[in-house]
Every structure is written in C-alpha cells, then in structure tokens.
Amino acid sequence: MFDTALKPVHPIDLRTYLVADLATIGDGDVVRIVDEAVAGGATTVQIRGKLLSDAELLRVVTAVADRVDGRATLLVNDRVDVYLAAREAGAAVHGLHIGQSDGGPLEVRERIGAHAVLGLSAAKPEELAAAAALRPGVLDYLGVGAVRATPTKPDAPTPLGWEGLARAVAQAGPLPCVAIGGVGFGDAAEARAAGASGLAVVRAICSADDPRAAARELRDEWDRERIPNVLSIAGSDPSGGAGIQADLKSIQATGGYGMAAVTALTAQNTRGVSGVHTPPAEFLTSQLDAISNDVRIDAVKIGMLANAEVIQAVTEWIAALSPKPAVVLDPVMIATSGDRLLDADASRALDGLIALADVVTPNLPELAALLGADTASSWDEALGQARELASRHGVLVLAKGGHLDGDTAPDALVSAGGVVASFESPRIATTNTHGTGCSLSSALATIYARTGRGADAWTWSARLAHEWIHGAILAADALEVGSGSGPLDHAYATRAGLAAPRRDAELDAWWGDVLPIVEGIYGDDFVASLGDGTLDLARFETYIAQDSVYLFAYSDLLARAAELSADPAEKAFWRASSEAAVATEMELHRSRGAGERVPASPETEAYVAHLERAGGEHAVLIAALLPCFWIYEQVGLTLASKNHAGHPYGDWLSTYGSPEFTESTRQAIELVQRAAHRADRATLTRMREAFTLSSRHERAFFAQA
Ligand SMILES: Nc1ncnc2c1ncn2[C@@H]1O[C@H](COP(=O)(O)OP(=O)(O)OP(=O)(O)O)[C@@H](O)[C@H]1O
Ligand SMILES: Cc1ncc(CO)c(N)n1
Numbered sequence: 113m114f115d116t117a118l119k120p121v122h123p124i125d126l127r128t129y130l131v132a133d134l135a136t137i138g139d140g141d142v143v144r145i146v147d148e149a150v151a152g153g154a155t156t157v158q159i160r161g162k163l164l165s166d167a168e169l170l171r172v173v174t175a176v177a178d179r180v181d182g183r184a185t186l187l188v189n190d191r192v193d194v195y196l197a198a199r200e201a202g203a204a205v206h207g208l209h210i211g212q213s214d215g216g217p218l219e220v221r222e223r224i225g226a227h228a229v230l231g232l233s234a235a236k237p238e239e240l241a242a243a244a245a246l247r248p249g250v251l252d253y254l255g256v257g258a259v260r261a262t263p264t265k266p267d268a269p270t271p272l273g274w275e276g277l278a279r280a281v282a283q284a285g286p287l288p289c290v291a292i293g294g295v296g297f298g299d300a301a302e303a304r305a306a307g308a309s310g311l312a313v314v315r316a317i318c319s320a321d322d323p324r325a326a327a328r329e330l331r332d333e334w335d336r337e338r339i340p341n342v343l344s345i346a347g348s349d350p351s352g353g354a355g356i357q358a359d360l361k362s363i364q365a366t367g368g369y370g371m372a373a374v375t376a377l378t379a380q381n382t383r384g385v386s387g388v389h390t391p392p393a394e395f396l397t398s399q400l401d402a403i404s405n406d407v408r409i410d411a412v413k414i415g416m417l418a419n420a421e422v423i424q425a426v427t428e429w430i431a432a433l434s435p436k437p438a439v440v441l442d443p444v445m446i447a448t449s450g451d452r453l454l455d456a457d458a459s460r461a462l463d464g465l466i467a468l469a470d471v472v473t474p475n476l477p478e479l480a481a482l483l484g485a486d487t488a489s490s491w492d493e494a495l496g497q498a499r500e501l502a503s504r505h506g507v508l509v510l511a512k513g514g515h516l517d518g519d520t521a522p523d524a525l526v527s528a529g530g531v532v533a534s535f536e537s538p539r540i541a542t543t544n545t546h547g548t549g550c551s552l553s554s555a556l557a558t559i560y561a562r563t564g565r566g567a568d569a570w571t572w573s574a575r576l577a578h579e580w581i582h583g584a585i586l587a588a589d590a591l592e593v594g595s596g597s598g599p600l601d602h603a604y605a606t607r608a609g610l611a612a613p614r615r616d617a618e619l620d621a622w623w624g625d626v627l628p629i630v631e632g633i634y635g636d637d638f639v640a641s642l643g644d645g646t647l648d649l650a651r652f653e654t655y656i657a658q659d660s661v662y663l664f665a666y667s668d669l670l671a672r673a674a675e676l677s678a679d680p681a682e683k684a685f686w687r688a689s690s691e692a693a694v695a696t697e698m699e700l701h702r703s704r705g706a707g708e709r710v711p712a713s714p715e716t717e718a719y720v721a722h723l724e725r726a727g728g729e730h731a732v733l734i735a736a737l738l739p740c741f742w743i744y745e746q747v748g749l750t751l752a753s754k755n756h757a758g759h760p761y762g763d764w765l766s767t768y769g770s771p772e773f774t775e776s777t778r779q780a781i782e783l784v785q786r787a788a789h790r791a792d793r794a795t796l797t798r799m800r801e802a803f804t805l806s807s808r809h810e811r812a813f814f815a816q817a
C-alpha cells in the first residue's frame with residue numbers, strides 16, 4: 113500500500129511528464145499506456161478526463177494507480193473530490209494539477225493537506241507573479257505553456273515560444289516549471305535552455321504505437337548527460353603519466369568511459385624515453401576496427417602516432433567512421449623530456465589527419481613544427497601561429513602556453529577568425545608536468561562529448577578542461593612518482609572526495625546545470641546581434657536602462673556580501689566588486705548619455721527580488737551573485753573576438769571581455785567554491801538552487817529587450 117500522506121522525499125521529478133488525456137486516448141487502454149510509459153521512464157503522470165463524471169474518472173484513476181503503484185508521481189487533473197476519494201481508498205495517487213479557473217491554490221492546498229503534490233497551470237505574467245508570491249509549500253510546480261500552438265489546448269493564449277518560456281520560468285521564482293503545449297521529441301535542449309525542469313507531453317506518448325519507447329526516447333533526450341564512450345589512439349607510457357595511461361585516467365576523471373588503441377610502445381619514465389617499439393600499422397587498424405565494429409564512439413583523442421604509416425592508418429579509419437565522433441588531435445612530437453615521439457618525416461603526413469580533427473592541441477614547439485616555422489617566443493606570436501594553423505586546416509586550435517615562462521600559463525582557443533576564448537591561470541611552481549598535454553586533450557574530448565551542444569560548446573569544454581587540468585597539476589606534488597618530471601594527479605577530485613568533501617567538481621556540476629540556459633542566451637538574437645553589432649540601438653538602450661536599475665541594486669547586494677564575509681580578503685573583493693559595479697554602470701551610462709533612472713521591469717524586479725531573498729545567508733547570497741560574473745564573462749569572452757574599432761557596442765564588449773573581468777570572475781568562482789567546501793548538504797542545495805535561479809533570471813534579463 114502506498115502511503116500518500118508522505119510527500120515524495122525528493123522534489124517532484126518533472127523530467128518526463130505524461131498527461132494521460134482521456135479524450136486523446138479515446139477507447140485506448142489508458143492503464144496499459146500509462147504502465148508502458150512509466151516503464152519507459154515517465155517520471156510524472158497526470159490523468160485528465162474533462163468529459164468524464166467524477167465516478168468514471170475515479171475508476172480510471174484507481175485502476176491506473178493500482179498498476180503504477182508509486183513507480184511514478186500520479187496526479188489527478190482538476191478534480192479535488194476524485195483525488196480525495198482515491199486517496200481515501202488507499203490508491204497510490206500523489207496529488208493534483210489544477211488550472212487557473214479551478215479555485216485558488218490556497219483553498220485546494222487547505223483541502224488536500226500539506227503532503228499532497230499540487231501543480232498549477234500558469235502562463236501570463238500576473239499568473240506567474242501570483243504563483244511565485246505564494247508562501248512555500250502551497251505549490252510544488254507550475255505547468256507553463258503552451259509553448260507552441262497545440263490542438264489539445266485550443267483555448268490556450270498565444271503560444272509562448274522558447275524565449276517566452278525562459279521569461280516565464282524566471283518569473284516563476286523558486287517554483288520548478290514543466291514546459292507544456294505542442295512540445296515533444298527534439299525539444300529537451302531548448303526546454304533546458306529556458307530553465308524548465310521537464311517536458312509535459314500528450315500525443316507524443318498517448319498517440320504513440322509504442323508508449324514505452326516514446327517515453328524512453330523523451331527521457332534519454334532529457335538526460336542528455338550520457339556517459340560518453342571516448343577512444344584514445346595513442347602510445348603507451350609505462351610510467352602512467354602520459355600516453356594511453358594518462359588518457360584513460362583523464363577520461364574517467366572527467367566523466368567518460370575510456371577505451372584505448374595502442375599506436376606504439378615506449379620504454380619511458382619521468383626522466384625520459386629510452387626506447388620506442390612501433391608494431392605494424394595493420395595491427396593498429398585491427399584494434400580500431402574491433403572497437404568501431406562493436407562500440408558507439410562519442411569522441412576520439414589522438415596522441416602519439418610515431419610514424420607516417422600509423423598516421424595513414426588512423427586517417428583512413430577516422431575518415432570511414434559514421435557518424436563521425438568529435439576528434440581532438442594532440443600532435444605529440446616531443447615528450448616533456450625532449451625525446452622525439454614522431455619520426456621527423458612524418459609531420460607532413462599529419463596534415464591529412466588534422467583536416468579530420470575538430471580541435472588540435474599543440475604546445476608551442478609543436479605549433480611551430482606544424483607550420484614549419486620557428487617556435488614562438490611570445491604568446492602573441494603563438495596566437496598568430498595558431499590562427500595560421502586554424503585557417504590552413506579549417507580546425508580549432510587550442511594553443512597551450514605551458515612552455516612559456518612568466519607567471520601565468522595561458523591557453524587559447526583560436527579559429528581562423530582569431531582568438532575565440534582564452535583561459536589564463538597562475539603558473540604553478542612544480543616540475544611535475546609530465547603528460548599535461550595528453551591529459552588536457554583527453555579531458556577536452558570527454559567534456560565536449562558529455563556536455564557539448566551548440567555553437568560555443570568547444571569554448572565551455574575548453575574552459576572546464578583547463579580548470580580540471582589546473583587542479584590535477586596543483587595536486588601533482590602529493591604523488592611520489594620518479595625523480596624526474598613527475599605526472600599529474602588525475603584522480604585529485606575523487607581522491608579529495610574520499611578524504612574531505614572537496615567540491616571542485618561541485619561548481620563544474622552547477623555550471624553543467626546552467627550550460628543549457630547559457631546556450632539559450634547565446635541563441636537569443638539580442639546577444640547574437642549585440643556581438644555582430646546589428647542590434648537595434650533602441651533595444652540596446654532599453655537593456656542598458658534596465659541594467660542601470662539592476663546594477664544599483666546588485667552593487668548593494670555585493671556590499672552586503674562584503675558585510676557578511678568573515679575573511680578580510682573576501683570582504684575586500686566583494687566591496688571592490690560593489691564599487692566596480694557602480695563605476696561600470698556610471699561609465700557605460702554616462703558615455704551613452706542615458707537619462708534618469710527608469711522604473712524596474714518585471715524581469716529586473718524578479719531578479720532583484722530573488723537576490724534579496726538570498727541576501728540573508730552569506731553562502732547562498734554569493735552563489736546567487738555568481739552568475740552575473742560568470743555568465744557575463746562567458747558572453748564577454750565569446751563575443752570578444754567580434755569586437756573591433758568602431759563597433760557600435762564596443763564599450764560593452766570590452767568591459768565584459770576584458771582580462772580584468774575574467775580575473776574578478778575567477779576570484780568570485782573561487783570564493784563560492786570555498787564556501788561550497790564548507791557548506792553542509794542542505795546549504796549546498798540552497799546555494800546550487802540560488803545559482804541556477806540567478807542564471808534563469810540572467811536569461812530573462814537579456815530576453816526582455
Ligand atoms: N606549470 C604550469 N602551471 C599551470 N598550468 C600548466 C603548467 N604547465 C602546463 N600547464 C597547462 O597544462 C596544459 C598542457 O600544456 P603543456 O604546454 O604542458 O602541453 P604539453 O607540452 O603538450 O604537455 P605534455 O607534452 O607533457 O603532455 C595547458 O593547459 C597548460 O596551460
Ligand atoms: C606515449 C607518450 N605519448 C605522449 C607523450 C607526450 O607527453 C609521452 N611522453 N608519451
């Protein structure tokens with residue numbers, strides 16, 4: 113028997129929400145359809161029977177509840193009496209979903225008690241604001257739509273579209289929202305980008321020949337974070353610091369399933385390479401065929417290739433793959449020890465393989481060798497060479513500055529058009545950097561395969577890979593491997609988790625949560641046209657006027673973060689950020705002659721209200737403040753390459769694409785990360801929710817213009 117008095121332990125799972133609409137199902141077998149859908153992965157089921165009498169609906173609900181028996185959240189549409197009667201009868205039914213006209217949520221909540229689930233349909237700004245203003249515990253979620261015009265809800269107001277959904281989700285405040293109305297297969301990415309917590313479908317499952325397969329497909333699409341299968345094609349380094357050994361550790365550490373085909377065997381340790389044995393290239397082809405004949409390959413990382421025959425074998429095998437996986441080529445030529453790992457005459461053969469890669473990750477000597485040029489002596493020179501290589505092969509180049517001296521270790525993602533994004537971090541004073549390049553390229557391939565979608569996926573993946581490798585190098589000195597240039601600690605995040613709950617991966621996970629929302633921001637025409645300068649000036653001024661209102665409130669909240677900070681250095685950072693926010697705002701608006709302050713829009717009000725709500729608790733407040741740094745920095749970095757003299761919005765692009773803003777973002781990330789280390793589980797959950805909510809508000813803020 114299912115105890116409906118107990119609220120589901122976890123918040124309601126809206127990911128794959130089936131509306132079993134009896135009018136659509138007609139004389140189909142609703143119990144079978146629901147049972148199949150739940151078996152396929154439907155997480156919540158709503159029984160809707162507009163034309164049935166209470167008695168008829170009760171019979172259906174009871175029958176479905178008996179079959180589902182708590183394997184999914186079961187809700188009744190509209191009919192409070194039917195829900196209460198079913199619960200009285202001990203049926204496994206959790207609650208209700210009501211419309212705007214079905215009596216207010218407060219009365220319904222009174223009648224069904226605190227533990228039942230209650231969802232409400234909402235779409236218009238006033239409906240959303242009213243729902244968000246209710247005290248916690250009245251509503252559990254909102255059904256927001258119709259996203260598209262749909263025959264099953266002919267009386268719905270004009271469709272929201274995806275940007276309308278994003279605005280609605282932001283105005284819903286802390287309430288999770290399920291997107292409904294004309295949505296189905298292929299919509300998960302957009303719905304996630306809008307900040308929704310799931311997709312509600314009618315026909316996609318009710319009218320499917322195979323409801324289980326339909327539900328499974330919707331669920332898999334929503335859970336897009338598959339574990340990617342990543343294949344390393346590289347050499348063996350028995351000391352474990354580089355080659356396939358490092359690749360497998362890196363792939364696993366960054367969320368993939370690692371496989372490896374061996375191109376060459378080296379006799380190697382932390383002091384150098386004492387021998388190389390390269391089996392016949394035909395045997396490599398046998399290894400590769402064994403994999404591609406059996407395993408879905410999501411990404412390939414190519415490392416040491418040894419000679420021209422091996423390069424040819426790999427080129428032919430990659431060219432024949434269909435569908436083509438993401439390909440990262442680490443052009444390994446010289447080991448950290450200086451020993452050659454690629455025959456001198458083989459560099460030319462590499463050109464054919466580079467053309468098949470998505471990203472090439474040369475260090476400075478390799479970059480020069482690929483161009484037949486001298487090794488760059490400065491970072492700017494290296495960037496020029498990277499751009500040359502990118503345009504020659506139509507490939508992205510992740511130029512690595514590890515070999516430079518100086519107090520930072522810069523990396524940069526470069527395309528034929530120039531620098532797409534750069535990632536600076538302090539150079540770590542250690543000699544244990546054996547295999548950093550192998551590890552970085554494997555991490556990049558894996559993170560891309562795990563999270564990559566859309567135009568800037570390589571940028572985010574490169575950023576996450578860069579942050580991951582930084583942690584692995586920082587942790588290297590704790591290892592005791594060899595007397596030369598030692599390896600990294602690829603397992604640092606997991607190892608740390610074993611000892612004390614270090615949560616470096618925590619913010620990676622938070623960023624993963626909001627990645628789709630950030631992608632949505634890139635997809636909105638406001639940001640795209642801001643970047644290429646075609647944005648209508650009036651729209652930009654609307655945005656800037658609201659930004660002025662927001663920055664004033666935001667600077668107060670940064671000052672509050674300073675007050676709440678215990679650590680003097682942290683206090684100083686938030687206070688400086690508060691002053692910078694006002695200064696930025698004054699500068700941007702003064703230079704544009706913005707008039708007096710305009711009243712706050714609903715989006716601005718909702719965002720500031722959210723930050724105010726977070727303002728009581730230091731850790732939650734700084735988590736809520738972080739997206740304004742991090743998302744603006746990402747947008748700024750991504751648009752930076754579109755900046756030029758005379759760009760109509762060059763001031764905005766320069767502000768948010770500047771190294772100073774990147775540095776303050778990095779500091780803000782570190783401070784929130786530190787607070788996350790100290791937080792207990794409940795606080796961490798509140799921090800993560802605040803971070804996600806702010807990200808939604810960021811998207812709505814851009815979209816309002
Ligand atoms: N001392 C350091 N401090 C911080 N980051 C570093 C340091 N050395 C290397 N890195 C980073 O490690 C990554 C690999 O860069 P590097 O130039 O070492 O590649 P590589 O020479 O191909 O490495 P290897 O050939 O040993 O695998 C880059 O992201 C770089 O910024
Ligand atoms: C096998 C192998 N591949 C790559 C490198 C590059 O570091 C290395 N040292 N050894």
Ligand SMILES: [Mg+2]
Pocket residue numbers: 442444475548549550
């Ligand atoms: Mg290397």
